[in-house]
Amino acid sequence: MDFNRENFDKLLAQNTDQQVEIRLLHEKVRYLMNKMFGRSSEKMTPDQMELAFEELREVQDALDEATEKLEGLDRKEESRRGKRKPLKERIPDDLPTERVVIIPDEVKAQPEQYKKIGEETLEELDVTPAQYFRRIIIREKYIKVDDRSAAPVIAPAPKRLIPNSYASAGLIRHIILSKYCDHMPLYRQEMTLKYRHDIEVSRKTMGNWMYLIADWLTLIYEALRTEIRQSGYMQIDETFIKYQDPKKDYCPNGYLWAYRSPAAGVLFEWFPSRAAECLDPMLGGYEGYIQTDGYAAYPSWLNRPEHQTENAAIIHAACWAHTRRNFVEVSGNSNSRKVVKLIAKLYRIETQLRDNPELDRMSHRQEHAVPVLERIKEILDREQARQLPKSSFGKAINYALDRWPELNLYLDHGTLEIDNNGVENAIRPTAIGKKNFLFFGSPNSGQTSAVIYSLVETCRKLGINPSAYLKELFDALPDMNQSEAVEWTPSRWSTAQS
Template sequence: MSEVDAPLPDDLATCHELIRQQAATIREAQRRIEQLEHQVGQLLRRQYGPRSERLNPDQLRLFADDTAEEDAGSQPAEPVPEERGTPARTWRRRGRQSLPEHLPRERIVLELSEPERDCPDCGRIRMPFGEEVSEQLEFVPASLFVRQFVRLKYACGSCQEHVAIAAKPPQPIEKGLPGPGLLAQVITSKYGEHLPLYRQEDILARHGVTLSRATLCGWMARAAELLRPLYAVMIERVRASKVIWTDDTTVPVWDPTLPATRTGRFWVYLGGARNPFCVYDFTHRRTRDGPERFLSDFRGYLQADAFTGYDRICAGPDVIRVACWAHVRRKFYECRTTAPILAHEALARIRRLYRIETDCREMPAEERQAIRQRDAVPILAAFGAWLDEQSRQVLPKSPLGQAIAYARNQWPDLQTYTRDGELSIDNNLAERSLRAQAIGRKNYLFVGSDRGGRTAATLYSFAGSCKRLGADPFAYLREVLERLPTHPAARLAELLPDAWFAAHPDARRKAAS
């Protein structure tokens, strides 16, 4: 006899208990189904779907009870960025843009032939009275050239003795082939434009010069060694900042002793406005040793994610942790399909916090702090009470329960940003600074060793700092690599990206509009 055909018990109490047990089993099965659907949906979205976390604004208006007072006293509605507090994009009228005035012009005058200049009525020659100019953008390939250092030899004309020769100026790579311009181009192409060395090898071959990728890789290592003292000064400046933003990302590392690559880590550390550098570090695994070593002398605010490796750094009073609201928002965004009403209510509350940040983004730090205390602190208090209430009603292991637990576990650190106007509501500044590594590893696939990872971290630091400042990394690296061999060690700060850019304001990076 099958289980379906088995007779039901006659005892009423037993039937009630059976119903209770089956109801509990159904609830557990439903919870498990929701979890699996949630996981499958996330995997499908990561594999095939868009990464944007945008929502329909109409859904957030369902929670008018909490936002009515704010909306009634605010300015007319305008597009508000839905994700991570990024500024709304302003769309320009598309069409052909006028070509920049600084580009050189080659004037090509088109004239009528002698027969075409004859007037068809009177037969006289037609004379020019004006011109019509149309422009076409053209390209001249970059060119390589050889710089010869000719050192004249001198000797005494009488005794034919005492031969002397002019000294050769110090080079970025002593007795090496590349000049500072070629080194700067290779560094900028790989670490600023994500162009692997094997592709640069083909580009150089197209210009008639055969250089192997192994040679280019050796140049990168030597250039990093030359720049390392300047890199150390940048690290000290970042450590002296009041606020440091940090995050990490993975990178495959080739290991000949293993059948596959192992996973290394790039860490980014960004200083405040007075130390606007973007410094990278490399570690062979994700442990607390890397951040603890880098931040050993730091005192101030540390804006980071919930990685437990920062716990011991922030255990004392010297380093204050600032949690990231973008991570909290992402947790609620991911469970909007399994618990749409409560998840969207949480997203609506977080949106109110980001709307405040959008309104005061351009204000001085003191005014921004005052606005946060006035407007954001009451919203945070109401949100905290809402999280406490929902935590008692939602299953802890459900997606929504885990999102609520994630927010409540970091709740004190999530409120820290309201204490100082120089702090950010999220850690997106550090996350955006790791896009270079994310794009780069899709192109060069892996770093060749731990030493290669440290070389990449050093060179990424200069390319990333120039990008943050809006400076042209090629112009900066070309001059620094030329001056560094003879520059006094006590004056290295003069060659930092911010000091160099202040002295060369015309070296602004030309960004696409």
């Protein structure tokens, strides 16, 4: 059989392509096996933590950092959890107190023969279950005794959150806190009222109350939007929630878009879409920084011709947490583990800044984070030519290098965070809620929840008791005009309280 060079080259090329495909398939299988049977957290696995003394410099750095930590530790703080706080520090001073005095039976029988010499106390935390009651408001009528022709006198009816309804402000607040803070769907609240308290309030009625209250709260919601836009820094993310559409025989995906300002709070917007046009209400005319993940809708919106002039002042920063995840998912590659370890150093620098707020964030990052970033960039540039573009490591490298300027923006701006985790944490309560209520009841009900979630979650992020905030807000709402609404955002309300 004669040697055919053309056929040999063709078979050789085909064999090379198959070897590449086999490598990619092996990586996909390892990735899927790790997702199905591996740890669910994003912490490094034992395999990733084995650095095997790859570089003497890295080992020395680790030893230096360990030495610094040991020298700075106080022996009383050896435990990471720390000493448990006493009961007095864990229970507020203004909590209602009930005193129960127990007298021995012998003293009760013959009190004249005993003298008190001291006492021993025991403290416990107790609770009284929620108690519903009927409030009857009586407006008495009067007429003048000496002028029977005069019109009767009666006090004006108090203004109500929901006119012609038996729902009080306290009941509305309780339903909101139960659904949007404790993640209890309306149908569960309906069952609780019926079987624990023998009260019948349908979920449809409660849903109508939520819609009417959200309409009231829209004044505060729009004031919160203005505060977040004026802060000059927004972290943006979106999460899907299914909703019922009467025109379809299934529940399609809708989206809550979240905008977080560390100083002002969080605002949610509801859209039955994930398209870039959903950014129009919040980013139109905005000037400042935005920080997002790698979703293509954000650069797509910013790069549109009609937005170029308007959004020249918008600076787009990227997220190191999303970049890190790509390298964590790479298995069996020592260089990927190096990158993960170096990113961990970047986060230790951020921990130092949080623990020492007196430090200048920008100068501290320039001094300590820049050398680490240079080492990461060196590895990525070297490995980019060696890795297959479609491999997991190749994709992680390309993701990082494509966004390298955006990933480094936080170095030059002390207000920026290293990642987008702040807004993702703000979204987390909505994720817990949707596991319980499964879907929104209609395409329009999503915005009702967006309004209420915005105020409740802003309270949580700013350390405000949402119950206390909503109580004062609901008392003021019936007499509030539009010009007063700006003073009732959670941040301004908290400032007024202090």
